[in-house]
Amino acid sequence: MARFDETIHQPVRLRIIAALNALPEGAQLDFGTLREMLEVTDGNLATHLRKLEEEGYITVEKTFVGRHPRTYIVLTHKGRWAFAEHVQALREILVNDKSKPESG
Amino acid sequence: MTEYPILPEEAQEALKIVEQTVRQMRRAVVRGGMPHFLLLWGIVWVLGFGSTHFLGLESPQARTVWLVLTVPGIIVSMLIGWRLSDRVRSVWFGPAVGFFWLTWVIYTSLIVFFAQPQTGIQTSLLISLFAMFGYVTSGILYRSFFLSGFGALITVLIIVGYLFLPDWFNLWMAALGGGSLIAAGLYMRYAWR
Numbered sequence: 001m002a003r004f005d006e007t008i009h010q011p012v013r014l015r016i017i018a019a020l021n022a023l024p025e026g027a028q029l030d031f032g033t034l035r036e037m038l039e040v041t042d043g044n045l046a047t048h049l050r051k052l053e054e055e056g057y058i059t060v061e062k063t064f065v066g067r068h069p070r071t072y073i074v075l076t077h078k079g080r081w082a083f084a085e086h087v088q089a090l091r092e093i094l095v096n097d098k099s100k101p102e103s104g
Numbered sequence: 105m106t107e108y109p110i111l112p113e114e115a116q117e118a119l120k121i122v123e124q125t126v127r128q129m130r131r132a133v134v135r136g137g138m139p140h141f142l143l144l145w146g147i148v149w150v151l152g153f154g155s156t157h158f159l160g161l162e163s164p165q166a167r168t169v170w171l172v173l174t175v176p177g178i179i180v181s182m183l184i185g186w187r188l189s190d191r192v193r194s195v196w197f198g199p200a201v202g203f204f205w206l207t208w209v210i211y212t213s214l215i216v217f218f219a220q221p222q223t224g225i226q227t228s229l230l231i232s233l234f235a236m237f238g239y240v241t242s243g244i245l246y247r248s249f250f251l252s253g254f255g256a257l258i259t260v261l262i263i264v265g266y267l268f269l270p271d272w273f274n275l276w277m278a279a280l281g282g283g284s285l286i287a288a289g290l291y292m293r294y295a296w297r
Contacts (some may be wrong), residue, residue, distance in 0.1 A: 004109055014118060018125035024245070037132055087122060089114040097112035 002088035007055050009086065011039060012048045017057065017083045020075035028061065028072035049073060057082055139293035141184050145235075146285030148173045151227070153278035161224030161274070174209065181205050208238050225266065225273050232262045232277060254288050 008017055020029060021094045025092050029039055052058045057079030075083075110118075152170050159166040182203075212234045221227045236259040243252030258281055265276035 006109070007116065009110070011118075011121065012119055013249070015125045015163045016200050019129040022126040022129040037128060062193065087119070090119050090122075093112055093115040094108065094119075 002092055003082070003085045004089040004093075005082050005086040007051065008057070008083060010048070012038065012044065013052060016045075016048060016052065017075065017079060020058065020073065021080060021083050023075075025077075025080070026074065028074045031071035031073060034073060051098075052079070055079075055082075109294055139289045142183060142285050142289030142292065144177060144184075144289075146282045146287075146289055148177045149282030149285060150278045151282075153274045153282060155223075156228065157272075157274035157278065161228075178209060204242070205238065208234065223272055228274060228277060229262065229266045232281065233259065236262065250288075250292075254284070257286055286294055 008014055016034065019034060019037060020027075023029060031045070035042060038045065040048075049058065049060060053060055055078075057076060059074050059076055061074070063070055063072065108115075152173050155169040156163075156166045159169070183203075185193050212231055215234070216227055216230055217229070221230055236255045239258070240252045241248065241257030243255060261280050261284070262277065265273050265280070
């Protein structure tokens with residue numbers, strides 16, 4: 001059975017990882033672009049990113065573009081793998097539910 | 105029997121969220137610059153192929169029109185790529201996109217120069233096919249089915265025009281090739297808001 005991941009399953013974190021996973025491997029997504037897409041506050045997004053970073057699922061890179069500070073987020077190999085496992089676990093839950101015999 | 109931490113309805117809902125987010129993300133990236141790219145090259149095709157049809161295949165003026173259109177086209181394409189790189193940093197975005205098309209122009213020019221197509225129509229065919237090769241491969245790299253599918257569709261139109269409408273090929277390319285690029289650019293710009 002694929003591993004169900006409680007950290008990833010939280011709705012905002014699920015969307016963060018899904019968004020990053022949609023990009024090519026190694027692509028870094030701008031913090032502002034992600035915040036606009038998810039329609040969350042800076043603080044809320046930062047909290048969830050910290051949690052994902054602690055798990056080793058993402059890395060956060062702070063840099064300057066010209067004079068402006070920019071934060072980029074990248075999905076790690078571990079994060080990509082954990083997300084694939086989690087999605088597989090979700091599918092297994094559905095498949096197992098459908099294969100259950102009808103009661104009554 | 106295996107116990108699951110969530111109900112099947114919740115799993116279904118989570119998968120729906122994943123699917124929506126993936127779609128949203130890809131659209132955000134593609135929308136970041138791709139419609140402008142398509143509109144730009146649609147206009148280049150309409151004016152370039154249109155002038156080739158009306159001024160004549162061997163006309164130096166038609167070649168000048170192509171040169172005048174293509175050089176700024178490539179520079180603007182590089183700027184669009186740069187804009188994309190502001191949102192997503194990757195080998196597939198940013199200046200790499202511009203350099204990809206610059207390399208495309210250099211190699212296409214070399215191939216046309218050395219292969220020496222026998223007629224002007226064959227030259228137009230070769231260049232157009234290489235352009236669509238660029239679209240299809242870009243779509244694969246961007247993971248954009250829309251872009252790849254669009255490139256494949258125009259390829260079919262190019263071949264149909266070459267085989268069945270050789271006398272009208274350049275006008276066909278201006279109207280259908282250029283027109284489709286403009287239509288696709290407008291569609292992405294307004295329908296994917």
